[in-house]
Amino acid sequence: MADPQLAPLWDNFIDGRWSPGGAGRIVVSDPATGAPLAEQALADAGDVDRAVQAARRVHLSRALSDLRPIARGRMVQAIGRFLLAHRDEIARALTLEQGKPLWEARIEVESAALYFEYYGNQASTVEGRSVPLGGGYYDWTEMEPYGVSAQIIPWNYPLEMAARSLSAALATGNACVVKTPELTPLCATYLARAAEDADLPPGAVNILCGRGAEAGAALAAHPRVNQIVFTGSVPTGIAIARAAAENVVPCVLELGGKSAAIVHADHDLAAFETDLRWGIYFNAGQVCSAMSRVIVHESRADELIARAEAVAQSLSTGPGIDRAEAGPSMGAMVSEPQCDRAVAMVETAQTEGARVVTGGRPLNRPGAFMAPTVLADVRSEMEIAQSEVFGPVLSVLTFRDEAEALEIANGTEYGLVAGVFTRDLDRATRAARQLRAGQVFVNEWYAGGVETPFGGVGKSGYGREKGREALWNYVQTKNIAIKRG
Numbered sequence: 001m002a003d004p005q006l007a008p009l010w011d012n013f014i015d016g017r018w019s020p021g022g023a024g025r026i027v028v029s030d031p032a033t034g035a036p037l038a039e040q041a042l043a044d045a046g047d048v049d050r051a052v053q054a055a056r057r058v059h060l061s062r063a064l065s066d067l068r069p070i071a072r073g074r075m076v077q078a079i080g081r082f083l084l085a086h087r088d089e090i091a092r093a094l095t096l097e098q099g100k101p102l103w104e105a106r107i108e109v110e111s112a113a114l115y116f117e118y119y120g121n122q123a124s125t126v127e128g129r130s131v132p133l134g135g136g137y138y139d140w141t142e143m144e145p146y147g148v149s150a151q152i153i154p155w156n157y158p159l160e161m162a163a164r165s166l167s168a169a170l171a172t173g174n175a176c177v178v179k180t181p182e183l184t185p186l187c188a189t190y191l192a193r194a195a196e197d198a199d200l201p202p203g204a205v206n207i208l209c210g211r212g213a214e215a216g217a218a219l220a221a222h223p224r225v226n227q228i229v230f231t232g233s234v235p236t237g238i239a240i241a242r243a244a245a246e247n248v249v250p251c252v253l254e255l256g257g258k259s260a261a262i263v264h265a266d267h268d269l270a271a272f273e274t275d276l277r278w279g280i281y282f283n284a285g286q287v288c289s290a291m292s293r294v295i296v297h298e299s300r301a302d303e304l305i306a307r308a309e310a311v312a313q314s315l316s317t318g319p320g321i322d323r324a325e326a327g328p329s330m331g332a333m334v335s336e337p338q339c340d341r342a343v344a345m346v347e348t349a350q351t352e353g354a355r356v357v358t359g360g361r362p363l364n365r366p367g368a369f370m371a372p373t374v375l376a377d378v379r380s381e382m383e384i385a386q387s388e389v390f391g392p393v394l395s396v397l398t399f400r401d402e403a404e405a406l407e408i409a410n411g412t413e414y415g416l417v418a419g420v421f422t423r424d425l426d427r428a429t430r431a432a433r434q435l436r437a438g439q440v441f442v443n444e445w446y447a448g449g450v451e452t453p454f455g456g457v458g459k460s461g462y463g464r465e466k467g468r469e470a471l472w473n474y475v476q477t478k479n480i481a482i483k484r485g
């Protein structure tokens with residue numbers, strides 16, 4: 001049954017107007033119940049073309065890029081304020097379509113707003129430099145926006161991931177076309193409403209949902225797109241990179257991970273319970289930088305496994321909409337196929353010799369619920385230790401010495417984030433340098449924030465989002481040289 005507080009029909013936002021989709025509509029369902037929630041317009045290649053052409057018109061008109069950066073930054077910040085003003089309404093839509101607890105959805109809205117605050121502030125810091133060429137010349141560089149930025153978004157943090165790219169792209173003067181995910185398109189619609197409210201020129205922000213293979217592929221391959229940011233899976237990332245290469249445009253790929261925490265014998269395991277709770281069970285483990293592997297010194301393995309079991313069992317798992325208060329709770333996964341896939345991966349791990357300490361199965365109730373899971377006796381060569389589960393499944397491995405710990409941690413094709421937990425700062429620094437990852441957490445999983453650059457090495461992708469580094473994805477250096485008369 002549809003939710004009475006959600007509009008029954010959600011349109012795309014193209015060239016400043018609300019539009020139905022050339023590819024019809026898709027039914028968005030609540031993964032906690034399987035019930036339909038609303039219908040979302042689906043863009044086809046024609047809609048994508050209209051959105052890209054509208055963005056290009058804005059770019060060529062210089063309506064954004066000629067603004068004084070501080071004024072453009074204010075508009076970007078206004079988008080964040082709109083999100084905060086509608087926090088509870090957006091969080092409700094997000095929980096219903098994605099499954100996460102309502103309190104986590106509120107955090108996502110607040111985090112999305114923070115990106116607009118941060119990058120709005122950064123708009124006037126994007127500066128060139130003067131280059132000395134001797135007495136006969138003046139020379140300087142300017143940082144120009146690429147023009148049309150195409151952004152393709154995954155379902156796990158649909159609002160925050162869209163905000164992450166959109167905020168930096170707008171702050172640097174790009175016009176944007178955002179392709180939202182088919183499973184969770186509703187909450188990103190509020191970004192379009194926010195752009196309207198912030199008086200951005202029509203066509204500067206286009207938000208459309210469409211199928212990946214149709215609208216996503218059309219956007220990535222569009223010859224008028226000047227830059228692409230993709231957040232999602234490795235196979236799709238490869239397809240995007242190919243499309244970008246065909247048009248000779250740059251792309252940023254933020255892909256998956258199989259990130260590991262190394263826990264040394266001297267670490268405080270009581271404190272580590274907080275890292276376990278957030279690292280693998282936040283958003284039911286559907287986090288690209290989840291702490292999906294813990295590599296613990298063999299002398300502390302039994303204690304760590306017992307603590308992980310207690311953390312997993314302390315979580316109350318059920319419909320996110322009933323979980324408004326922050327606390328030990330987990331919601332549904334995004335869909336039943338996603339839940340079935342995670343359960344099947346645990347079953348394969350068992351056949352390979354892993355031991356299910358707790359969980360490992362769907363909950364005995366309707367909806368895409370998986371019990372918070374801890375696996376012990378995991379070895380590095382198992383599928384569960386190599387492939388992203390994208391679910392609430394922690395794999396515990398053991399090591400004997402530092403070299404072995406690093407070898408296991410670095411032993412996957414991914415390299416998004418990594419962690420090291422120890423009182424010994426020398427050891428932590430050594431590990432941080434040797435861990436093959438774009439970001440290393442020492443003694444706190446997820447330490448950092450919007451200010452700290454984020455992105456992967458290896459199959460986790462390339463380019464950096466967040467922090468000042470992300471600004472350079474959206475601008476290109478132009479050099480201007482003047483011969484003195």
Ligand code: NAD
Nearest residue numbers: 153154155180181212213216217232233236254255256288
């Ligand atoms: P996905 O690759 O299936 O889909 C991501 C987006 O790409 C969706 O909008 C989809 O419609 C679109 N898409 C699909 N096929 C396409 C095609 N051929 N051309 C263009 N677009 C296409 O990924 P997902 O299942 O939505 O997301 C989960 C994955 O995302 C996980 O691997 C996760 O680790 C990764 N992720 C990474 C980050 C990061 O910042 N590194 C953040 C969140 C999620």
